[in-house]
Amino acid sequence: MPEPTLTCTHISKHFGGVRALNGVNATVSQGEILGLVGPNGSGKSTLINVISGQHAVTDGQVTFKGRDITHDAPHTVTQLGIARTYQIPRPFTSMTVLRNVMVSSTFGHSNRGLEQARHDAYEALEFTGLAHYADKPVGKLNLHQRKFLELARALSTKPELLLLDEVMAGLNPTEVDESIKMIRKIHNSGVTLIIVEHLMRVVTSLSTRMLVLNYGQVIADGEPAQVMNDPNVVTAYLGKDYARQ
Amino acid sequence: MKKWYGPLGFLGVGLLLALVPWLKTVFGFPTFYLIFLYFTFFWIAQASSWNMLSGYSGYFSFGQGAFFGIGVYTIATLIDKYNVSFLIGLPLGGILAALVGLGIGFVVFRLRLLKGELFALLTLAVDFVLAAVVRNSNAIDGGFGVRLGSVKPPAFLGDFTTMMYLLGLVIALLTVFVSYSIYHSRFGLGLFAIRDDEAVAEGLGVPTFRFKMTIFALSCFFIGLSGALQALQIGYITVEGIFSLRVPLFVIMMSILGGRQHWLGPVIGAVIIFTLTDTFSKASIEYLNQIIIGSFLIIMTLFLRDGIYERLKQRLWLSLAVLFIATVVLMITGLGERLISQLAYAMLITVAFLLIPDHLYHKLISPFQFLHSDEPVGVSDA
Numbered sequence: 198m199p200e201p202t203l204t205c206t207h208i209s210k211h212f213g214g215v216r217a218l219n220g221v222n223a224t225v226s227q228g229e230i231l232g233l234v235g236p237n238g239s240g241k242s243t244l245i246n247v248i249s250g251q252h253a254v255t256d257g258q259v260t261f262k263g264r265d266i267t268h269d270a271p272h273t274v275t276q277l278g279i280a281r282t283y284q285i286p287r288p289f290t291s292m293t294v295l296r297n298v299m300v301s302s303t304f305g306h307s308n309r310g311l312e313q314a315r316h317d318a319y320e321a322l323e324f325t326g327l328a329h330y331a332d333k334p335v336g337k338l339n340l341h342q343r344k345f346l347e348l349a350r351a352l353s354t355k356p357e358l359l360l361l362d363e364v365m366a367g368l369n370p371t372e373v374d375e376s377i378k379m380i381r382k383i384h385n386s387g388v389t390l391i392i393v394e395h396l397m398r399v400v401t402s403l404s405t406r407m408l409v410l411n412y413g414q415v416i417a418d419g420e421p422a423q424v425m426n427d428p429n430v431v432t433a434y435l436g437k438d439y440a441r442q
Numbered sequence: 443m444k445k446w447y448g449p450l451g452f453l454g455v456g457l458l459l460a461l462v463p464w465l466k467t468v469f470g471f472p473t474f475y476l477i478f479l480y481f482t483f484f485w486i487a488q489a490s491s492w493n494m495l496s497g498y499s500g501y502f503s504f505g506q507g508a509f510f511g512i513g514v515y516t517i518a519t520l521i522d523k524y525n526v527s528f529l530i531g532l533p534l535g536g537i538l539a540a541l542v543g544l545g546i547g548f549v550v551f552r553l554r555l556l557k558g559e560l561f562a563l564l565t566l567a568v569d570f571v572l573a574a575v576v577r578n579s580n581a582i583d584g585g586f587g588v589r590l591g592s593v594k595p596p597a598f599l600g601d602f603t604t605m606m607y608l609l610g611l612v613i614a615l616l617t618v619f620v621s622y623s624i625y626h627s628r629f630g631l632g633l634f635a636i637r638d639d640e641a642v643a644e645g646l647g648v649p650t651f652r653f654k655m656t657i658f659a660l661s662c663f664f665i666g667l668s669g670a671l672q673a674l675q676i677g678y679i680t681v682e683g684i685f686s687l688r689v690p691l692f693v694i695m696m697s698i699l700g701g702r703q704h705w706l707g708p709v710i711g712a713v714i715i716f717t718l719t720d721t722f723s724k725a726s727i728e729y730l731n732q733i734i735i736g737s738f739l740i741i742m743t744l745f746l747r748d749g750i751y752e753r754l755k756q757r758l759w760l761s762l763a764v765l766f767i768a769t770v771v772l773m774i775t776g777l778g779e780r781l782i783s784q785l786a787y788a789m790l791i792t793v794a795f796l797l798i799p800d801h802l803y804h805k806l807i808s809p810f811q812f813l814h815s816d817e818p819v820g821v822s823d824a
Contacts, residue, residue, distance in 0.1 A: 271644045272646075281645060287642045290638055292634065296631070301647060303632070303647075304647035305646050309628075310628070350646060354647060
């Protein structure tokens, strides 16, 4: 088995008395799409925040390509090759669509001049199909487009690992299908992915492996089909009665 | 845009303005105009340095007075107590202000909680603390004020007024040029991202802590430098005068009125506000001054939210035409008595023109559309 790209070892994150994550172990290898699922409040977003450096851990270690990134600042983590998107899009509201992406293409990878960054940003917009909105203010974009803008920003940092936090939430079925295509396209371009998703249909079809969290602990880790039939997972989602059947 | 375009423009404006003292000796216009222009430069430098921190990065500072005071008291102490040349005192004023800024920034920016109104309050507190320290420290002031003897200008800078004019010009130009350069650089892009959403900016790779420290230090340096020069102009320095809220309130007002999103905003704001206050305080309506400026501020924040610059950009040529015609008419009719007052009234008229709401404006100019047919009209309700 190849050396995992990302390794989370015994991650704990406590908010006061709340144990959002409790001894979580997780790995992602290159080329995988890891589906991160679990009921509301199970710690999925917290884990994303820990990996991307937004939250300091209470305990544990995160390594990326053999380097300990547990205590690195978010911007360092991004520059090392881990990008993320937000569940609720957070564009820079005073800027145009292109400038939004320029922020990440300028700072997200290595030191780049503005001209090169503009070029890269435009490329990311073309990839996500937003190129003709380049000079529009962000206010003109709808939710679906804002989610794709999040993707464009993340992609313009040229990540090796991309953390997608609920890209599909709030989208209509057509938009969900487009998003699935987009995620496949990103994966095919050689990016390893961790996707947090509530839509089981989507996550089981996309993922190469799934990790299920409940109350901040890993309750299942493996092939989608196998994970979905795991009694622990069924219990976590539907209650004990269903698990017995 | 070509790289040398901007620096060359600044150089050109600088050289033209540097000719003014020479024109004065040729045409013999009153010294008063040089002093007026010096103060305009002072406010341009102050407002621009405030804006490069607070306008660009969104960290709203009320602490302008503190760093201004550091500049003033650095040079005053050096001249008064240690007999050091003011030419050394000037940069030292800026450097000391920057160092204090770095110290405060290191503490404040480490604590992520200190944003928004808390940051504003904290910087205000710095002002009060420094005032107390200076007032109670005999080595600096001790509560009696410091009287700077007349400063002897070096021969190449002419007499005192000319020297102040030239140094004020250099500092203002330098400040605005730095502000302009940041605006067009990747550093500026990072700062704007911080202003919009700091956590996201950091997540996309912007080294937010380093950028905030850098811009805070730069801003403080120019506040201190310009403050140090102002010390020579004031002559008699008191804690109450220096650490008062006058400087912070004025730079905030100027930047907001002019527009915080662009490097030109605070320059425009400084010129208009200073010319207006100068006019009203001289026109023996001193008691009305604050009321007028206050109402002006209210009207502007209500109807020109993004500042004068944003509107001016859209109506540039017509606004300049209004300004020019108004000035000429006022000068010919002799209304407003002094040239500066006439300029102030002309500016007021131009601002009034800018206050016309967009839909009314487009109706007004629609008969003259053939004048600029290449520009599409934003509103059409035909």
